[in-house]
Amino acid sequence: SAVISQKPSRDICQRGTSLTIQCQVDSQVTMMFWYRQQPGQSLTLIATANQGSEATYESGFVIDKFPISRPNLTFSTLTVSNMSPEDSSIYLCSVQGYYEQYFGPGTRLTVT
């Protein structure tokens, strides 16, 4: 298993600003994932972040809007840029186990 922490746990941001979310894992992992989730709904994968290479983005998500850094095997950041109210959501990072994924507690973002 893996223990994952995220910062901040929640934030309220103004339209047009950017927020960087940090994800820290207690062990070295190759792949890290970033998801978005509306409360009470399923997960939508934003991108996969491998250390030492560019992140791979899913359809509908672009690097200019959601830049990701992966400086080492235990840490990643996701930036939500030029935010609008539509970006209000829960953002989760996760890592892959053998079959399963382990998730951080999430960052609840509200854009006003």
Next chain:
Amino acid sequence: TQLLEQSPQFLSIQEGENLTVYCNSSSVFSSLQWYRQEPGEGPVLLVTVVTGGEVKKLKRLTFQFGDARKDSSLHITAAQPGDTGLYLCAGGGGSYIPTFGRGTSLIVHP
């Protein structure tokens, strides 16, 4: 693209009732996971099933993987308020990015 249909989407029941959540696909999965997520937390793994026909029990929760590895069910016996949460199934894993079902939001009233 592998799709997972999860039903029902919402369940509101009284304490002590039984319930079953279903996860179905037209694709074969190498494994299937069930997660529970409580408000303000990330999803937490409940179980992984990998063998067709496999049944696993976790206290009052019974998980079954279909013989053809295309479907799964989660049965909760005598539900309690502490079972309240969002239940997610996910298929795939290993070298593949998992596919998540749409989730079942369960509320158990005391």
